[in-house]
Amino acid sequence: MRSGMMIEGFKLGCRCGQVTGRIAAHPRWQGNRLTCYCQDCRAYLHHLEQADSLNDFGGTDIYQVPPAHVSILTGHDQLACLQLTKGGVYRWYSKCCHTPVGNCFSSFWPMVGIIHSFVREPLDTLVGPTSGSVYCRGALGRLPDELKGTRSQKVMVLRLITKLLAWKLCGKNSPSVFFVNGEPLAAPQQLYSCPAGKG
Template identity: 35%
Template sequence: MHAIRCQCGTVRAQINGKGIHNHIVCYCRDCRAFAHFLGTGEGTLDAQGGTEVIQVSQARLQFSQGVEQLAAIRLTDKGMVRWYTTCCKTPLGNIMSDPKMAFIGLIHTALDRDNIDKDFGPITARFETAAALGVAKPAQHGIFPVICRFIGMSLAARLSGSYKQSPLFDVKAQLIVQARVLDAATVAALKAE
């Protein structure tokens, strides 16, 4: 098990068992905008604006307390659902709105920092590096293996039916909280930061 907790400790969860996962850094403007929306850029983003993420099956995620503190936003009405805590604005992770796409990209700020590499291995891929901050961009790498593991994770969840065990969707396959869609002007301002 890998412990998950928000910065103030009100929300607690864990990732159960072993399974397919990805350990990546994403430099996209959307991930940066999310961190700026929460006011957590300094603690969430690396020096070049990257967000360290662990992708796992949602069925492996289990909350033990604080579910009532969960909230979600979307940068567009069709964009990813980005989860955070209302108690202390800790970014938790990103999912697709379709419950059959049963992965969650957990953001390092809610993970057990001391055990990330032990539990998930080193960073194996860097995405959207053209959007990284600074002149010398990190090299983009590891995309094909990440896509293969992602497909494997999603296919296994669909075939086994485990996608129905996500704690972020109810029995009617609806998000447990309604995601707020940010207006275009707000998103543009966040991406400009």
């Protein structure tokens, strides 16, 4: 694991290599690695038939950064978007090989959660271990303490809100490769027609 105040830039890419991108070097405090055990993240990976990208307890390994640090270099036309329900989280993937790419709330919120499957080297090497887990109650089976991380859900959520506000104040939400003039780059496909289908 590399230490220090800065995270070096690193490569992103789908499995087949058509979509490539990069996360620019950024201060360590601007990145946040976490594991999400919510059903929605799991449904997204299952829909893409990428359940093997989940950990043993159904968790998704995610690295959150301000969108301004994320660039897509090739394969823009292969980026597609889905939402579980209308108004839900925008979940990006590559059409070419169904690699889960990342999650965003909207163009307003300055955060992209890059899914580990879109990172070409192990996150442990690039950014260090996960800082904790969220939605642990959604885990499949009883989560061992070491997977929960050292921080509680409350602390993790507080940490995320603090980061979002700091990024917002720094203007880190713009530009985002996933939105053009506030509209998603590709029209999201909705998996369920009403919120009742959620989860």
